[in-house]
Amino acid sequence: MIKKDSLIKGTIILAVAALAARVLGIFQRVPLDYMMGSGGGAALGLSNTMYLWLLIIATGGIPSAISKMVSERHALGKPGEAQRIYKAALLFGAIAGVVMAAILFFIAPWYSTHVSHIPLADRSIQAIAPALLLFPTIAMMRGYFQGRQMMAAGGISQIVEQIVRVLLGVGLALVVVSWGWGDRWIAAAASVGSVFGGIAALGVMIWYGRKLGRMDAEEVRAGRMRFEKSSLPFRSIYKEIFTMSMPIVVTAMTVNLLYMFDNSFLVQLSGHFYSELQAEKVLDAFSLKAVSLAGIPPILAIALSSSIIPIISSAFTTRNMNEVQRQSSLVMRIVVFTGVPAALLMTVAAQSITGLIYENAFGSGIVAALTAGTIFQISMMTSNSILYGFGKPRIPMYNTLIGIAVKLVASVALAPVLGMYGMIIGSTLCYIVVTMLNLRAIRQVVPIQTLGGKWAGYIAAVIATGAVGYGIDYGIRTMLFDTLPHKLAYLFSCGVAGIAAGIVYVVLLVMLRVVQPSDLGSFPGPLRKIFRPLMRLAPSSARG
Incomplete structure (x- = not known):
């Protein structure tokens, strides 16, 4: 039998899964760092950031919306409606996956050449595009399980996905290297691993779906649950989902959007700060090293963001404001005590960590700067999720748009004089602005006490x-x-x-x-x- 997970247990499950996924992701990029030149690293980084950004658009923030809607329906004793919502989301995920995979595949040559000025990235972008056929559906399934407060399904599928992605991605890249092909095709071969990882993750989610179905059947037979027949129109479901998810997608895509912006526009915005070769090396260090390492400190915040939404939402729906205050304060306290020191330690030891993991320590300054900014990225993500749980997704959306505007202005002003560091400072200012605005909004609902x-x-x-x-x-x-x-x-x-x-x-x-x-x-x-x-x-x- 699958049991519901508490906030702490659910967070631990998701954090362990995310940490394993991140470590495996770094494991993939380390051998690729030795196989490819700086051009290949920049190409692989661009394909990954474009794919992740489009994946967020394809899912439209729907997994978080599903999590909230499903938890609310079960709290109100309406599991039949929750099941109907799930079916509607799966249909949308399948359609969105086809559309986004086609868009990514066909725009790859134009985007890599005329926008990002990384022409080597065309084949790697096209190679990763088919993964979008699968991952929107997987994201919908993970959102449903989170709404049922069962985090293990998404966590295990994430680990299996990364294992398959890394093994096949590195294996295929080695084959291409043995053939004597260049960076363009090595990066493309590594990108194909994401497609096979998606197939494996979908298999895990289907297995858990069948297991959950058997558990629900046992609950029905025991009289502890009754699935009422729901004829709720898909049109009404989609209206509710999109009303809730459109604000979420703006906030969910923020980090990947900033990464894609930096990858795509560094050359144009930095002007003569870098030569062509220097820009290529900086993008390689940013994409292959900094983004991977900077993804480690926010792992706990990502896990908390996923597990806190259904718990706060359920308490808020039943107007249990004491529980809302307790859980909101707890999650912010955990983030402060654990996320901040993790980012700090990786920042001050960035040169040693970069030199230990990768071929050399070049780019460790970029790693340090990007990792330092994750201190505020963590607080931004967590405060976003608390507001989602309050049923106020538009507030973090507006705050995020203000933060993105700050990022754009700062990047345009600072990139010509500081290069990539100017772009990273712009991102950090974005996180700080959004966090401050979010915390002000949260305190208008409940007086959270962090420290x-x-x-x-x-x-x-x-x-x-x-x-x-x-x-x-x-x-x-x-x-x-x-x-x-x-x-x-x-x-x-x-x-x-x-x-x-x-x-x-x-x-x-x-x-x-x-x-x-x-x-x-x-x-x-x-x-x-x-x-x-x-x-x-x-x-x-x-x-x-």
Whole structure:
């Protein structure tokens, strides 16, 4: 029997799945970094960002809308309507997949040549296009399972998808390399892996769908559930879905839209800041290295964003505002305590991490800048989801449009004088603006308490942690770089820096009274196990 997942359990499932997917994604790009030149890396990065952006448009934010609508129907005792909504979404996903796959395939030569000025990307874009036939449908299925608060289906399908994508993508790229073909075809072969990953993911979701069907049948026989026959017109369903999902798609596509914008327009906006060869190398570092590594810190926020919507929505629908406040405050607190230090540590140790994982450390500055910005990307994504749960998707949509406008203005102004760093600063400003506007809107509904009056201590802990991490990473790397192989020096420096900074961070949270004994009850079990033994370090007034 499939059981419903709590916020914490659902978040852990999705976070583990996303982390595994991200690690596997990096594993794919590492050998490709050795196989291809900078042109191939830029081509592969452009094809991936275009595909992900169009996938969001193809699904139209519908998975999040389905999650909310399904959870609401089940909370109101209307599972038949929830099933009808699911069928309507699957039909839309199939049609949207065909349309978007065709668009991506046919515009590839024009876009790669005349817009992005990366002509090598045409074949890789066309190779990844067929994956759009599958993933809209998969996204609909994942949204339905999330609405039923059953996160394992989407998590396992994501892991299986990535395993198949990586193995076949790298395998096909190796075959093309053995044939002596160039970067254009290596990137295309690697992109084909996404198609096979989609087939595998769809198979997992179908298996879970059948299992859920058997579980529902048992519930009906036991009299615990009754599927009323619903004749709700698809037209009414689509109206509700699109009313809810159109605002969601604007916010959901933000990060990938910014990445695609940077990939596509760096050459035009930076002017003479880079030579043609320099621009190609910078795009390779941005696409192949920075985007992959910067995707690690937001993993928890992505998982929380998916699992928090149905829980807050269900509580909000029944007007249980105390639960709404508790869950909203909890999710923001978890993000602050975990997402921020993860981004910070990857930022200060960016050179060692980049040099350890990839062929060389070129582009580590870009990795650091992009990863630092994810601190605000995390808070933006989480606050978006809380507002979705309130049934107010238009507020984050308008806030996101304001943030995107800030990004465009900043990129146009800064790219000619700072190159890619100017583009990244523009993205970070976007995240900051959206976060601030979202938090103001949330507080008008419920008075969430993230840290209360503890922000000064928290900021001090973060600054000290960053300083310790950077100092240890730089010192060890400098000391060992001439005596050990470079990969080993990078491994020791980022490993020791990460462990030391992590210890300093947790200890300072206790000593500066950011985390107090009274807070432990709201923490997940693993965090309680970490903090409880450290409480003896807290000042006596905090312990009392």
